[in-house]
Amino acid sequence: MASPITIRLGARARRRIAQEGVQAADVAIVPAAAGGPKGLILHGIDTWLFGEWLANAPRERRLIGASIGAWRMAASVLADPVAAHKRLAHHYIHQTYPAKVDAAYITRHVRGMLDEALGGHGSEVLRHPLHRLSVITARGIGPLAQTRGVRWREMAGFLLAAAGNAVARARLARAMERVIFHDARDPGDWLRERFDAFDTRFAALSEENLRAALLASGSIPLLLEAVTDIPGAPAGTYWDGGLVDYHLHLPYRRDAGLVLYPHFNDHIVPGWLDKSMPWRRARDEALDNVVLVAPSPSFLASLPNRKMPDRGDFKHYGQDHAARIRDWTFAVGESERMAEVLARWVEKPDLQQTSDF
Template sequence: MDSPITIRLGARARQRIASDGLQAADIALIPAAAGGPKGLILHGIDCWLFGDWLKQAPRERRLVGASIGAWRMAASAFADPLAAHRRLAYHYIHQTYPAKVDAAYVSRNCRALLDNVLDGRGLEMLANPHYLLTVLAIRGTGALAQTGGSRWRETAGFLRAAAGNFVSRNKLAGLMDRVVFHNARDDAAWLRAEFDAFPSHFVGLDAANLQDALLASGSIPLVLQAVRDIAGAPPGNYWDGGLIDYHLHLPYQRDPGLVLYPHFSDYIVPGWLDKSLPWRRARDAALENVILVSPSPAFQARLPNGRQPDRKDFQHYGQDHAARIRDWSQAVGESERMAEALARWVEKPDLKQTATF
């Protein structure tokens, strides 16, 4: 039977696993991509990783995410990660919207979703001795700094950003900064040395900014409102971290440990605006210590509609909320098979079953 997962290895990860096998203690960092409902397909792996395997070898680990990835990693850092992941999956799946909706309504809905996930105990995740959470967002500069809540100005600014990004990703750096909201116990040194063209700001997470940082990280332009003036961060408009760091093409090679990356895709796209630009896919030394685990084509073909949940499903199903909830719930149930396959593989890694970057 075809495996439900595909595994890709960087050169250093392959060499280390070939020599020493794979133990939970080897995993130093776990990234989580932006991607909206696609993140649901990783629910089974998230529950197994944080509820079982990594608990066998407690150590300090960095959890870094953007958008839904940040929400997944936040859930992972709770004292009871299984309960937190179940809350996240349930409330994400059960979002409903009227036929006509504005950005303010969606922002209120998403803030309420986060309220349910955090469950009044959000500071638990910052006190966890084993996990250091990092939440990525962007801060608008230039034309995106002065939108004043105007949809027209916001649209014009992001059209300019898309045009510049098509020419060069570096041009995007003139319109947005990366903002790294990190656990105050973590100096985030691995991200401080320059690795791309984007100016970066580093802000410690605390009670005053945790929810705003998480909401900003998932605030899709024109779909949600910008989150303004987050406590402890430079003043301005904050949006979805996936605009710069869609699949989190970060300098992982700076960590001597291994990076376990459960992902909804078998390749890494640097920014959201790079999705339609296949020549931008990452294939560099940053991935040398990465283990990328993703759903296989055979697995995806068995899902409702023959694909993963997607943000376009809100339009596809329209007001038939029950059908969307049913199909997304089925996809989450199927994700258990991915977790089972990964558990078997880490127990006895078969490098013949893997590909390279």
């Protein structure tokens, strides 16, 4: 039977695993991509990873995410990560909307969904003894700093940003910058030296800004309202972190440990606007110490509609919420198969079952 997962390795990760196997104690960073409902397909791996495997090898680790990835990593830092991931999956699956809604309605709904997922335990994120959360957001600069909640200004600003990005990703840095909300106990030194065209600012997570940072990280332009003036952060307007860091193409090789990256794709796309540009997929030395685990094509073909859940399902199913909820629930249940195979692989890694970046 075909495997439900694919595994890709950076060169340094491959050498290390060949010599030492896969040790949970070697995992220093866990990234989590933006991608909305696609993150649901990683539910099984998330619960196994943080409920069992990594939990049995305690060490300081950096958990970093954008958008739904930030929400997944926040759940992973709570005192009971398995319960938190189950809450997140349940409330994400069961979100429903009328046929016609505006950004204010969706924002209220998403804010409530975030509160349900945190389950009143948000302050635990700041107290985990070893895991350090970082939440990536995008802050508007240039024209996008002047939107003031006016829809046409926002639309015009993003059209200009998209046009610039089509020419070169570096031009997107004229429209937005990266702001990382990080655990105050982890200054994020590995990210402070410039590694791409974007300015990166840092703000310490606190009880006053945790909820706003998580909401901002998932605030899709034009679909949700932007989050403004977050406490403890640079003044301004904040949107979905996936705009700048869709699949988190970060300088991982600066860390001596392994990077275990559960991902819904077998490749890394730098920014959300780069999705349709395959020539911008990351293949560089930054991924040297990365172990990327993704659903296999055969596994995806076994799911409803022969694919993982995605945002297009809201349109595909329309007001047939029951059908979408049924199919998303099925996909989440099937994700347990991915976790089972990954658990066997880390126990006895077969490098012939892997590929390179």
